[in-house]
Amino acid sequence: MHVSFTSEENDFQKEVNSFFNAKYPADIKDKQNKSVPLEKEDFIRWQKTLYEQGWAAPNWPVEYGGTGWTPVQKYIFANENAKANAPAIVPFGLGMVGPVIYTYGNEAQKKKFLPGILASDVWWCQGYSEPGSGSDLASLKMKAERAGNEYILNGTKTWTTLGHMADWIFCLVRTSSDVARRQEGISFILVDMSTEGVSVKPIITIEGDREVNEVHFENVKVPAENLIGEEGKGWTYGKVLLQHERTSIAGVARSQYRLSRLKEKIRNSDNTQPSLTGDSDFLKKIGQLEIELKALEFTELRTLAAVSVGKAPGPESSLLKIRGTEIQQKLDELFMEAAGYFSLPYVPQQYNLNSDPEEHVGFGADSVSSLVYFNNRKASIYGGSNEIQKNIIAKHVLGL
């Protein structure tokens, strides 16, 4: 029983580390370190850097441009990514629709879509939730009616993250209502966002930003060849995608990185900020979080160890999403608490790199700590809320 790496794995870690040192653009790093929101262009530039290295899609099979990494190598890469404070891959193309297309799509679809996703040339968004269908996703109503070689789409998708930047959207749509179970009659279809009848309206979220959207479809004509797999089987394909989302959601390495930043902040070695090192109540919260994060880390390692030898992950893997997001949110809280009064000024404009630091309110990213806290309440809601996760665990793990 040990958690050490082999010498090949250690070499790989060094290779990844030097890649991040050499190729991670300094200006993007600067934004990340100052909590300045990234532009679409930043994401694309970074993802293209990974693409050129051949590392854009660690989870894809080699034949479609994946890395062929072992589970441990993927783990090492994710850790180095977090340690460098590099942005996470925007998941909708590389993490979500790509795997659905190479798993269930036909040859023509693979050829048409996969290269653009891999190279981050085409930007995707996800059309799952609807105004009336959140946790109860199978109740979705958006219609796709077959007319010759086309489907006619009518309905509304919502909470569409980065939909205003996307070129394409993948949607779960209802192709038949005459079904025994609501999960039947749902299909998985790809839609070009520039098609007539598609309109994107912003939803401003709690922190004041536009991150998500409502996407309306009014008699949108989509070629029938854009349907993935069989008509009416979209629920199965869509679920596979959600499972992928769930396992990658724990964010252990990123939380570890943030915890170390938090400890640095409250240590305040340069004596310019209020110090919290004498606040035993606050220190205790950090200690508790550190132990919870250790539990999450070793839970992920247990899953990794099982997958590495070809076994299915055990029941422990089911808690990754729930506890992973809870820990992220506790970190958000602690950063805001640590910022004190300076978490309160609502001055989003100062998180523009061109703003004058002399005129900034608060220390470092203090005033953004509240915005992060408010925004990230989403973490326990998206990807199937944590309560839905508990329903799933109760049913599939506990057999209730």
Add this chain to the structure above:
Amino acid sequence: MDLSISEEQSAIRDVISRFIENEYDFEKRMSIAEGDSAFDSDAYNFFVEQGFTAIPFSEEDGGLNGGPVETMLIMKEIGRGLVLEPYLENVILAGGVLKRLATDDQKSKWLSNIINGELQSTLAFTEPQSRFNLNDVATVAKDNGDKAIINGKKSFVLNGKEADIIIVPARTSGSQTEAEGISLFVVESDLPGISKNNYKTVDGHSASEITFKNVEINKDNLLGEIGKGYQTLESTIDDATLAVCAEATGIMKSLHDKTVEYSKNRVQFGLPIGGFQALQHRMVDTLMACEETESILLWALTTNQDDSSSLKKAISGLKYQIGIAGKHVGQEAVQLHGGMGISWELDIAHFFKRLSSIEILFGNADFHMKRFLTLSNN
């Protein structure tokens, strides 16, 4: 990266697990707990015969050179079977001090006999005033030529009634709470001046309040250097903490599994109560608490055993987790069993009581959080 256990290791687990299944069921366990004896000699002999009392000792000492993983596997099963026999007291506590400090002569006199089951022993790690602070030692050993004279009182001495020898930390210099100046002596328990008040504990184990009044012992009974016993005391208690935490994870898993099972069979309002979402989510929470505790146990087990400050930190992190998650899982198991959860006849109550004892044993959650934070800041 490998978090699996070897075939030899899983064989250890299987042997105890079969023993509990065939010869140490709940009824048997309760008859020992409610009887006059502290434990069942035949059951203890099983551990001796199987070589389990030899596991954590080096081959030179007549042991099997086992590590923390082997101990963990044994203790987990001890937890699942609610075993009362003094494996912890003899092998981890007294044996832990002896293996670290005893001379060859001392080892052949005491350690060998612990391994072969001839000798009952313990470590008196606490006093009435000291709570969880191992360095708070008011018991005094006075130099008297080739003898030392011990005066003081030790509390909650586990296995105190049966112990032939008691390892007694006593102050030979320094003030009451100084780490420096604590010496470890082997005290034969039939010496004049020793009086024991023996009792059973809430979890069916046995312990004693032991008073030492002008107890004269040979100076040969000093273990290690005079005044330098604290580090060994702390390391041994850390081993024991890890051991009872493993025991607790076994108990927590049993409580959780039994609760889920019960909820599938107990019908109220015409439905198995496990169908109610309010209860389902609570059982998912206890599942997560069990799995997280298992993960933290693995953290402690895979921490470099030679890196003492990392190891201490991991063990305090683990004991904190047991304090919090153990309480959570134990209380939920009782609550979800309803009235049955608080009846003496069901094992749930007894798992809960043992778990509650372990939460306090060797320092509660608050104590270990403070220690964890102190170690984090160094």
